[in-house]
Amino acid sequence: MTPASQPNPPSATQAEPPAPRPPRGRRIVAGFLVAVCLAAAAGYWVQYRLHKVSTENAYVEGNVVQVTSQVGGVVTAILADNTDMVESGKTLIELNGVDAQLALSAAQAQLARTVRQVRGQFAAAGQDRANVELRSVDLARAQEDLERRTALAASGAISGEELIHARQAVRTAKASLAMASEQLKRNHALVERTSVDSHPDVQAAAAQVRNASIALSRTRIPAPTGGVVTKRSVQVGQRVSAGVPLMSVVPLHHLWVTANLKESQLRDVRLGQAVTLTTDLYGDGVVFHGRVVGQDAGTGSAFALLPAQNATGNWIKVVQRVPVRIALAPAEVAAHPLQIGLSMKVTIDTSVRDGKRLVAADAESENYRTTVFADELARADEVVRRIVEANL
Incomplete structure (x- = not known):
């Protein structure tokens, strides 16, 4: 076959036949599906993203109580x-505790000795009162003798010398009574308006016992x-x-989460807002629930050991983060224990915004208290009471 008789090859510029267009119904269905997907995405964003603030820069914190x-x-x-x-x-x-025990024994002995000494002071005060009464009787007898001898001296029944002796006896009785009265005042001043257990000397010795007992x-x-x-x-x-x-x-039963949010994320964060949290320890299968209880007084960099000094010519803006405190549900923490320092993923629901942004001045503050030292003084008082009663 000659070349002239061969069929001509197809031209390179010849256009291929157009692909068949899908039916109009399919185009409508595809467009409808795209619209549904876009609407679902928009709804998801509105419901789950528009009113949500989330961060993974959050960690479990708690009290580290030093002993x-x-x-x-x-x-x-x-x-x-x-x-x-x-x-x-x-x-x-x-x-x-050997030195403390010896100090306590010495203080106990001193308290017992002081109680007995104070008892002696009360006894001395009673003896002085009796002595005053005795001197008063002597003075009354001497005055009666003087009156009798004065009447007899007028009639010459007794000598003048005997009358002089009677007068001297009255003066002696008065002096004895005055001395006894002053001695009563001196001893009574040591014990007046007090008892043995409330005496200042006993109280001072009891304080030493309390100090030694507490030590x-x-x-x-x-x-x-x-x-x-x-x-x-x-x-x-x-x-x-x-x-x-x-x-x-x-105390692992009292933990909270500190979420370090960007300053741009704090616009809608309010106190009391609900929070959901997950941790890498348990995975997404365990969800913790909490609430926002407060924001720190400043950014993390403001309270750093070496705060940033931005008064320079080469300043670059860095987005700051503010610590937000989140309280956890105690029952959930008890069911799934946490530890200090664990990382958490935090999502705050900001749809409810009627709370305050910062803690109010009249808000209740967190209180911490221990009672393990509350009975130290009571035990020491019991030691003092036993010693005083044993020496009364």
């Missing part, structure tokens, strides 16, 4: 270690609150001084 000694001494026993759960008031550390009780260092022991730094045989931290106790 310190109120007196110095040598450690003889450590009764709790890191990771131990202790109850409030449990003895954690014992110090050598001895403080050689046993209790847990100020219940929780988990951590940061133990004390060793047996170590001599510790008053006020030096020996270990810490963390």
